[in-house]
Amino acid sequence: MPLLKIENLSKSFGGLKAVSNLNIEINQGELIGLIGPNGAGKTTVFNLLTGVYEKSEGKITFQDKELSGLKPYQVTQRGMARTFQNIRLFSDLSVIDNVKIAYHQRTSYSTASAVFRLPGYYSGEAEMERKAMELLKIFHLEDKAQETAKNLPYGEQRRLEIARALGTEPKLLLLDEPAAGMNPQETHDLMNLIRWIREQFKLTILLIEHDMSLVMGVCERIYVLDYGMIIAQGAPDEIKSNPKVIEAYLGEEVV
Numbered sequence: 275m276p277l278l279k280i281e282n283l284s285k286s287f288g289g290l291k292a293v294s295n296l297n298i299e300i301n302q303g304e305l306i307g308l309i310g311p312n313g314a315g316k317t318t319v320f321n322l323l324t325g326v327y328e329k330s331e332g333k334i335t336f337q338d339k340e341l342s343g344l345k346p347y348q349v350t351q352r353g354m355a356r357t358f359q360n361i362r363l364f365s366d367l368s369v370i371d372n373v374k375i376a377y378h379q380r381t382s383y384s385t386a387s388a389v390f391r392l393p394g395y396y397s398g399e400a401e402m403e404r405k406a407m408e409l410l411k412i413f414h415l416e417d418k419a420q421e422t423a424k425n426l427p428y429g430e431q432r433r434l435e436i437a438r439a440l441g442t443e444p445k446l447l448l449l450d451e452p453a454a455g456m457n458p459q460e461t462h463d464l465m466n467l468i469r470w471i472r473e474q475f476k477l478t479i480l481l482i483e484h485d486m487s488l489v490m491g492v493c494e495r496i497y498v499l500d501y502g503m504i505i506a507q508g509a510p511d512e513i514k515s516n517p518k519v520i521e522a523y524l525g526e527e528v529v
């Protein structure tokens with residue numbers, strides 16, 4: 275059974291069919307790319323998966339359970355986390371608080387112990403602080419733990435966003451253009467980081483990305499969307515030489 279199964283998924287906005295009859299299967303541990311020209315429907319797919327949008331038609335099954343009518347926080351609790359194309363951090367909070375908020379979504383202590391500050395609350399907080407700090411170390415952000423998130427350079431904000439997503443302890447991580455705005459060196463480092471966190475956290479990753487060197491470099495399989503429909507799928511080498519893909523990217527560099 276795949277970890278994620280998307281069957282005949284469609285989403286219309288008025289007369290526009292942003293996603294049309296989409297079928298995707300992702301197995302545990304895979305690193306999969308979702309590419310396509312601007313406006314192809316990639317982010318809409320993420321919004322459908324995470325409960326931001328309600329589907330028009332189709333079925334999404336995640337960890338053997340259908341995801342239907344769930345709010346984004348419920349999808350997070352089921353084990354799916356995402357980052358956004360335009361970074362969305364709590365920009366006025368500290369770096370470490372951004373990650374601790376993610377752990378709060380998975381917290382084990384009860385609301386009563388939080389409200390009355392019972393001992394369980396404090397041990398829970400301490401544990402969260404420790405775990406958040408561990409994550410920051412992985413992302414080389416431990417020295418910036420007390421810094422206000424908005425003061426971080428752009429590349430570090432992107433890394434913090436991934437750290438925060440991992441704080442919810444997901445099985446499936448959705449990355450929406452993680453290399454956007456990064457220079458070639460940062461993109462190269464990010465590629466290694468993505469590979470590494472997949473192993474370390476036993477993650478399955480679905481990645482939207484326009485940077486072809488990154489997509490082709492890290493993904494095992496790639497789905498190509500155009501006008502809301504899948505026009506090609508396969509290994510990076512097959513995708514690079516697929517005439518439909520080359521045509522969809524007309525004038526753009528595919529390799």
Ligand SMILES: Nc1ncnc2c1ncn2[C@@H]1O[C@H](COP(=O)(O)OP(=O)(O)OP(=O)(O)O)[C@@H](O)[C@H]1O
Nearest residue numbers: 287290292310311312313314315316317318319359
């Ligand atoms: N909330 C919405 N209301 C109306 N139309 C929308 C909405 N969200 C997305 N769309 C439309 O759906 C289509 C797909 O958009 P989407 O953002 O998913 O594309 P994308 O592949 O992620 O593009 P990009 O690479 O530029 O981010 C576009 O035509 C877009 O204008």
